[in-house]
Amino acid sequence: MPVSPRDLLATRPAPATATAAAGEKPPLLELVNLWKRFGDGPSQVTAVSNVNLKIRDGEFVTLVGPSGCGKSTLFNVVGGLLPGDDDGSILMHGRPMADGALLGKVSFMPQRDLLFAWRNVIDNAILGLEVEGVPRAKARARALEMLPDFGLKGFAKHYPHQLSGGMRQRVALMRTFLFERDMILLDEPFGALDALTRAMMQRWLLDIWSRYKRTVLFITHDIDEAIFLGDRVVVMTARPGTIKCDEVIDLPRPRDPEIVTSPEFIAIKRRLLDAIEEEARKSFMPESGGA
Numbered sequence: 626m627p628v629s630p631r632d633l634l635a636t637r638p639a640p641a642t643a644t645a646a647a648g649e650k651p652p653l654l655e656l657v658n659l660w661k662r663f664g665d666g667p668s669q670v671t672a673v674s675n676v677n678l679k680i681r682d683g684e685f686v687t688l689v690g691p692s693g694c695g696k697s698t699l700f701n702v703v704g705g706l707l708p709g710d711d712d713g714s715i716l717m718h719g720r721p722m723a724d725g726a727l728l729g730k731v732s733f734m735p736q737r738d739l740l741f742a743w744r745n746v747i748d749n750a751i752l753g754l755e756v757e758g759v760p761r762a763k764a765r766a767r768a769l770e771m772l773p774d775f776g777l778k779g780f781a782k783h784y785p786h787q788l789s790g791g792m793r794q795r796v797a798l799m800r801t802f803l804f805e806r807d808m809i810l811l812d813e814p815f816g817a818l819d820a821l822t823r824a825m826m827q828r829w830l831l832d833i834w835s836r837y838k839r840t841v842l843f844i845t846h847d848i849d850e851a852i853f854l855g856d857r858v859v860v861m862t863a864r865p866g867t868i869k870c871d872e873v874i875d876l877p878r879p880r881d882p883e884i885v886t887s888p889e890f891i892a893i894k895r896r897l898l899d900a901i902e903e904e905a906r907k908s909f910m911p912e913s914g915g916a
């Protein structure tokens with residue numbers, strides 16, 4: 626039976642990356658030359674091309690890029706929902722991961738909140754634990770403990786249609802945090818919220834993140850949100866999406882909402898907007914330099 630390069634990757638020892646060679650702890654997640662193509666022949670779409678990215682334990686990394694540049698596809702590959710192409714690899718804690726091995730390794734909140742209308746708040750929140758085989762009573766007890774942190778105290782038995790947009794997002798986020806994984810992927814979790822609710826949710830998420838000590842990779846279209854939340858902002862190019870720039874956000878934490886008016890914040894925003902606008906133009910006029 627033919628052995629694919631990914632099978633080989635799954636069994637061989639971790640390559641000596643620059644990080645490992647220096648004797649440092651390997652990053653929590655490392656993407657090496659990651660590609661993802663859909664289909665074959667002339668209709669093939671290259672969604673993600675040659676992505677190299679390292680995320681360290683405990684970091685909050687935000688990912689921005691023009692619509693259709695491959696952000697959600699990248700998440701689906703890292704979350705193990707889609708196989709990556711054979712020419713790249715994904716390492717967790719320095720160990721190469723085969724396709725099947727990735728599923729369940731990270732907590733994942735997809736672009737749509739995917740709450741089930743017929744399940745109440747608690748039963749929606751424990752879905753990941755149930756799939757994992759945690760007994761319902763135990764899962765519910767854990768979720769009940771978390772309700773106040775997620776601003777849902779008293780709403781355990783409410784159904785999704787009885788909640789506000791922000792509350793629905795917090796139920797979906799609670800599901801992601803309850804599924805205890807080192808890494809959390811959040812795909813535009815606040816995209817559908819009004820500006821005021823969104824700002825409150827950003828501050829709340831930073832508080833939860835610092836208390837629960839997880840590593841977060843967060844997709845957003847909102848550049849202020851990306852800077853306000855992130856330790857780093859990673860900008861993707863127009864499709865086929867690759868990393869255009871990776872900016873360290875050296876602003877003090879805890880982040881004060883007023884920070885968005887500071888000269889440092891505005892200077893970072895200017896630089897990142899230039900990078901994103903250049904890519905957004907390409908994605909609308911691909912013949913002038915894009916995919």
Ligand SMILES: Nc1ncnc2c1ncn2[C@@H]1O[C@H](COP(=O)(O)OP(=O)(O)OP(=O)(O)O)[C@@H](O)[C@H]1O
Binds near residue numbers: 693
């Ligand atoms: N399952 C699939 N089959 C075929 N093509 C796909 C599939 N999923 C995504 N694509 C294509 O991959 C490209 C990237 O899509 P993706 O959803 O990753 O973009 P995105 O950056 O998340 O966009 P947005 O910001 O609008 O959410 C698009 O051209 C899309 O049509």
Ligand SMILES: [Mg+2]
Binds near residue numbers: 736812
């Ligand atoms: Mg998307």
